[in-house]
Amino acid sequence: MSVTGMTLVEKVIARAAGRAGVTPGEIVTAEVDFAFAHDSSGPRRWRPYLEELGVGLWAPSKVAIVSDHYVPAVDAESAEILKQTRAFVRDYSVGAFFDMVGICHLVLPEHGLIRPGHFIAGGDSHTPMAGAFGAYAAGYGATDMAAIAATGETWLAVPETVRVEWSGAFQPGVTAKDVMLFLCRELGLDNAFQAIEYAGPTVEAMAMPERMVLANMAAELGFETGIVAPDAVTFAYLAERGRPVEDEAAARALASDPDCSYRAVHRFDAAKLAPQIAQPHTPDNVIGADAIGEVAIDQAYIGACVGAKIEDLRMAAEVLAGRRIAPGVRLLIAPASAKTTELAAREGVLATLMAAGAVLLPSGCGACAGMGAGLLAAGETCISSTNRNFKGRMGHNEARVYLGSPYSVAAAAVAGRIVDPRPMLAEQRAAA
Incomplete structure (x- = not known):
């Protein structure tokens, strides 16, 4: 079946589901490209489920753990949680472990582990930050993450996409954070079962760290994820970290089709934002x-x-x-x-x-x-x-x-x- 007119989010989900295309509202099973959690949401929650099932991680090389919530330990309980985290990483041969070197949502991109077009599951509500790289990245609770860690799959209802376009240049002293606070007021916080796509000349001119702010705070807006189409800025960021994108043309092709259907399109002038x-x-x-x-x-x-x-x-x-x-x-x-x-x-x-x-x-x-x-x-x-x-x-x-x-x-x-x-x-x- 040939399907045209898909949004960026729909294209990434279709790839993960092994489908030519998907439409909003469909329930599909997606293969996870990369899963991660931190010391609070991961090992201490996952181990009991994995032990009860008698299984290990579906693909240790595709799993990352970052200790960032209880570091450095300030009491005996924190120290015990970190001890359990380190033991889990050892016992389950976790592919990537970053211990006390920063917050997962920044540390993983710093190491080039977030890739355009990937379906990413994270044990934290701000997992959508990875969507700045053109990935579908969503946060899951501990039970769902344990199932993902065991099987490498999850199900989801394909969300509708809301597109937000910004044009113009910011005034000095105005940033992506101001964009997101403005959008919290304008769009509200109740946007469940939808995705938000950021686009327009202003977004295209942003460096990756500012795009990460846009994607991150999709969580505050209540969207399932936030996403930005991968482009030369994305590719340069990953190349600088020793993880270049092998097929840039394929990554660019993830961009929403001109004839795709959005739930809504909002347009704003960056020059007017204070x-x-x-x-x-x-x-x-x-x-x-x-x-x-x-x-x-x-x-x-x-x-x-x-x-x-x-x-x-x-x-x-x-x-x-x-x-x-x-x-x-x-x-x-x-x-x-x-x-x-x-x-x-x-x-x-x-x-x-x-x-x-x-x-x-x-x-x-x-x-x-x-x-x-x-x-x-x-x-x-x-x-x-x-x-x-x-x-x-x-x-x-x-x-x-x-x-x-x-x-x-x-x-x-x-x-x-x-x-x-x-x-x-x-x-x-x-x-x-």
């Missing part, structure tokens, strides 16, 4: 940074898979160069990976952040996941570069968490309150 802030206690409670009012902060946090890449640290350093954080404010930096910390040190970015008064934390999910250093007390207010601000997410239920870009977080740390970062950036650039 820095955005999500107010407590949900990512869609969004307002422009220039309209936020007087919100004093106790803590500014730059961390998480979505907000502590090297590009994010560079943004913060641009604001903080030659400045000091406000008295009574603590600025915490938790780089998303060890490679990020290394590069930031080599470039001098780390020195700029430390000179401004920042405190460097270990790489890992940390306070974003309510673990480790950087948690909030009752009544405290934090602005964070992370992706969620639900009540109790970063500590006490009575703490208040605002979300913004690294520019906005750094500017708030200097001002002692949430502000539009553009005036500070303009001062820096005028003085340069």
